[in-house]
Structure formats: C-alpha cells, structure tokens
Amino acid sequence: xxxxxxxxxxxxxxxxxxxxxxxxxxxxxxCPTYLTLEDENDSPRGRIVLMKALADGAxxxxxxxxxxxLDRCLGCRACExxxxxxxxxxxxxxxxxxxxxxxxxxxxxxRLILFVFSSAPLLAIAMWKARVFRATRIPALLARLPGRAGxxxxxxxxxxxxxxxxxxxxxxxxxxxxxxVATLDGCVMEGLFAPANRATERTLAVNGYALVxxxxxxxxxxLHLHAGDASTARELAKKNIAAFERSxxxxxxxxxxxxxxxxxxxxxxxxGDAAWSDRARAFSVKVRDVSELLAAAGPAAGGALxxxxxxxxPCHLLHGQRVxxxxxxxxxxxxxxxxxxxxxxxxxxxxAGIYNLVEPEISNLVLAPKLANIAASGxxxxxxxxxxxxxxxxxxxxxxxxxxxxxxxxxxxxxSYARRSAANSHI
Numbered sequence: 001x002x003x004x005x006x007x008x009x010x011x012x013x014x015x016x017x018x019x020x021x022x023x024x025x026x027x028x029x030x031c032p033t034y035l036t037l038e039d040e041n042d043s044p045r046g047r048i049v050l051m052k053a054l055a056d057g058a059x060x061x062x063x064x065x066x067x068x069x070l071d072r073c074l075g076c077r078a079c080e081x082x083x084x085x086x087x088x089x090x091x092x093x094x095x096x097x098x099x100x101x102x103x104x105x106x107x108x109x110x111r112l113i114l115f116v117f118s119s120a121p122l123l124a125i126a127m128w129k130a131r132v133f134r135a136t137r138i139p140a141l142l143a144r145l146p147g148r149a150g151x152x153x154x155x156x157x158x159x160x161x162x163x164x165x166x167x168x169x170x171x172x173x174x175x176x177x178x179x180x181v182a183t184l185d186g187c188v189m190e191g192l193f194a195p196a197n198r199a200t201e202r203t204l205a206v207n208g209y210a211l212v213x214x215x216x217x218x219x220x221x222x223l224h225l226h227a228g229d230a231s232t233a234r235e236l237a238k239k240n241i242a243a244f245e246r247s248x249x250x251x252x253x254x255x256x257x258x259x260x261x262x263x264x265x266x267x268x269x270x271x272g273d274a275a276w277s278d279r280a281r282a283f284s285v286k287v288r289d290v291s292e293l294l295a296a297a298g299p300a301a302g303g304a305l306x307x308x309x310x311x312x313x314p315c316h317l318l319h320g321q322r323v324x325x326x327x328x329x330x331x332x333x334x335x336x337x338x339x340x341x342x343x344x345x346x347x348x349x350x351x352a353g354i355y356n357l358v359e360p361e362i363s364n365l366v367l368a369p370k371l372a373n374i375a376a377s378g379x380x381x382x383x384x385x386x387x388x389x390x391x392x393x394x395x396x397x398x399x400x401x402x403x404x405x406x407x408x409x410x411x412x413x414x415x416s417y418a419r420r421s422a423a424n425s426h427i
C-alpha cells in the first residue's frame with residue numbers, strides 16, 4: 001500500500017464552522033489586509049478557502065504561498081462582526097495555525113517572545129529592563145529611526161507617563177457592595193502601563209467593587225494561541241483559572257481587550273479537556289472588561305476634565321467581545337470631556353499582538369489611515385483600551401510628529417476622580 005502524503009492525511013481533519021461561509025463578500029470591506037493589499041487571498045473568505053483546502057488535503061501545508069496569506073492575517077475579527085452567517089473565523093484561523101505550527105518552526109523572533117511570555121521570571125526581568133531603558137529617554141530620542149527597530153523603540157517610548165500620572169493617588173471611597181473583583185495584572189499592562197493598572201483598581205473601588213488579589217496569575221496565553229502554540233496557551237489558561245478560583249472573586253476585571261477576549265474564550269480553548277472544561281466555563285462567565293463593570297455601576301461622575309478625546313475601539317473589545325457602549329459610558333461620565341468622532345474607529349490599527357514586529361510593513365500600511373483620521377479630528381487625546389493599540393498608535397503618532405497622546409479610558413476617569421478628590425479636600 002502506498003503511504004499517504006501529509007496533504008492526503010489532512011483529509012481527515014475537520015474545520016468546524018467553515019461550511020457556514022457562503023462567500024457573500026460582506027467581510028471584504030471590514031478586512032484591513034484586503035483593503036490594504038487588494039488581494040482576494042488576503043481577505044477572510046479567501047483565507048477560508050485556503051484553510052478548507054489545507055484541511056481536505058487539496059493544498060499542502062508546506063505551500064509557502066498559502067502560509068504567506070495566512071500569516072498576513074491580523075486576526076482582528078472584524079469579519080466576524082460583518083458576517084451574516086456567523087462564521088467563527090478567529091477559531092478557524094487559530095486551529096489552522098495550530099496545525100501548521102506542528103509542521104513548521106515559528107520564526108525565531110516569535111519563538112523568543114512566546115518563550116519569555118510563558119516564563120514569569122523571564123518576563124519580569126524583560127519588563128524591568130524595558131522600564132530602565134525607557135527611563136533613559138533613549139527610546140524617545142531614537143524613535144524615528146527607520147525600520148522595525150525604530151518602531152519598537154517608539155512603542156516603548158509611547159508607554160511613558162508623566163510624573164503626575166505615575167504618582168497620582170487619592171483615597172477611593174466605595175462600599176464594596178457591587179461584589180468582589182480580582183483584576184488581571186497582565187504582562188504588558190503591569191510591566192509598562194502600571195499607572196493604568198492602579199487607575200483600574202481605584203476606579204473600580206470608587207464604583208463600589210471590593211478588590212481582591214489573584215496570586216499566581218500568568219500571561220493569558222493569547223499571543224501563544226494566535227501564533228499556533230495552543231498547548232502553551234492551554235497550560236497558561238489552567239494556571240489562571242486556578243489562580244482566580246482561589247481568589248473567590250465574583251468578577252474578573254480585565255483592562256486589556258486582547259486578554260479579555262482570550263479569557264472569555266477559555267471555555268472553547270479547554271472544551272476538549274474533561275478535567276477543565278467545566279472550570280473553564282465557570283471562569284469565563286466571570287470575565288468582564290473593566291469598562292463593562294464601570295458602566296454597570298454608572299459610573300460615578302468625577303471632577304471636570306476639559307479635554308477633547310477621540311475613542312478608538314480595540315478590535316478584540318469591539319469584534320472579539322462585542323463590547324461597544326461601555327467604554328463610551330466611561331468617557332461620558334467625565335464632566336467637561338468632549339468626545340469627538342473618529343472616522344473608521346472600528347478599523348484595526350495594525351498592532352494585533354506581535355504582528356507589528358513580524359509583519360512591520362503591512363502593519364504600518366494599516367496604521368497610516370488611522371493616524372490620518374486622528375490628525376483630522378484635532379483631538380489631543382486618543383482613548384483606547386488595549387496595550388497593543390496604545391503602543392501602536394502611540395508609536396505612530398510619535399514617529400509622524402503627531403501631537404495627540406494615547407491613554408486608556410480608565411486613566412481619564414481616574415484623573416477626573418483625582419480632581420474631584422482634590423477639590424473636596426479644599427472645602
């Protein structure tokens with residue numbers, strides 16, 4: 001008997017949900033890579049055709065052209081919002097990448113990043129070194145260097161906060177009546193955006209949530225799953241579920257859209273694990289974006305913050321979690337803040353985890369219209385709830401000479417509460 005080729009063996013591999021795609025084309029105008037590259041192979045329906053061909057053995061997993069088009073996908077999931085047939089595109093892509101990773105080694109830079117993020121000690125060291133380097137102001141000075149290195153330096157420089165923002169503090173007064181909540185520290189959020197994490201804790205406390213710690217929490221695993229390393233993603237998910245179970249929290253607050261989308265989908269990630277599937281389901285229903293918890297509580301109004309702000313919707317909040325109005329409610333609770341429209345705010349900025357480091361040219365092409373729209377708005381502040389978006393847009397503004405600054409919505413609400421607290425202390 002002639003041995004079946006690897007491509008032929010793939011014929012037994014199902015691709016659940018792909019049959020729902022009717023190739024209607026509604027996804028085309030939602031897809032940033034299709035709009036940028038104008039190639040059907042770089043559209044969601046085109047990639048679904050490629051993924052199905054891989055699954056049924058019509059195309060070889062070793063085909064470099066196929067991998068090129070799949071690797072170019074940002075995984076923003078805007079196509080899911082546009083799809084009338086409910087195609088689970090994100091899950092199809094993750095499954096296909098997982099199968100592909102079993103056959104070919106990931107690029108060195110990807111393997112290095114994933115290894116660091118899977119190791120708590122290495123991640124802590126890496127983030128500490130990044131903060132020390134940021135403090136030298138060298139990244140800001142070299143941010144306009146050409147190429148990937150210059151953009152990486154600009155991303156790091158964009159995470160810097162003023163001394164006032166970094167040292168902001170006040171006594172958050174709340175009664176804890178809305179229940180116990182544990183916050184996800186996050187890898188990049190705690191490592192480079194610690195002031196936003198402290199703002200998250202204070203604003204939740206002001207709005208009636210009792211904060212508890214979830215010791216032992218780890219990276220959410222999103223970077224690993226999106227790159228095809230699903231086994232590491234599952235191990236990280238199990239560690240997080242156990243950590244938050246021990247906290248006895250009623251809610252898990254997440255201020256990183258990508259992490260929130262990942263943790264809400266632990267149910268799917270661990271569905272095939274009999275020992276963890278029920279625990280994953282019970283955990284995922286507790287996960288909330290911080291804006292969801294704040295909006296459910298009001299949120300309480302603070303002091304006047306007279307500033308014009310544009311809101312840019314993170315893809316994994318808008319499309320992955322289908323959360324749209326809560327961040328706007330957070331901004332609306334700030335007296336004096338004027339939210340001005342941002343054209344195509346629902347379009348991806350090109351960050352997509354580590355995409356901007358592995359596909360820098362396409363990432364910059366996707367970012368360009370975003371920067372133009374921000375400039376046209378005239379707003380000095382861009383609010384967005386995801387560290388990747390904060391760094392991507394912040395770096396783009398820094399390199400293009402833009403005057404706007406990027407801030408997480410909770411940072412603005414926190415500043416409003418700090419002003420109210422300061423005003424009350426002088427009464």
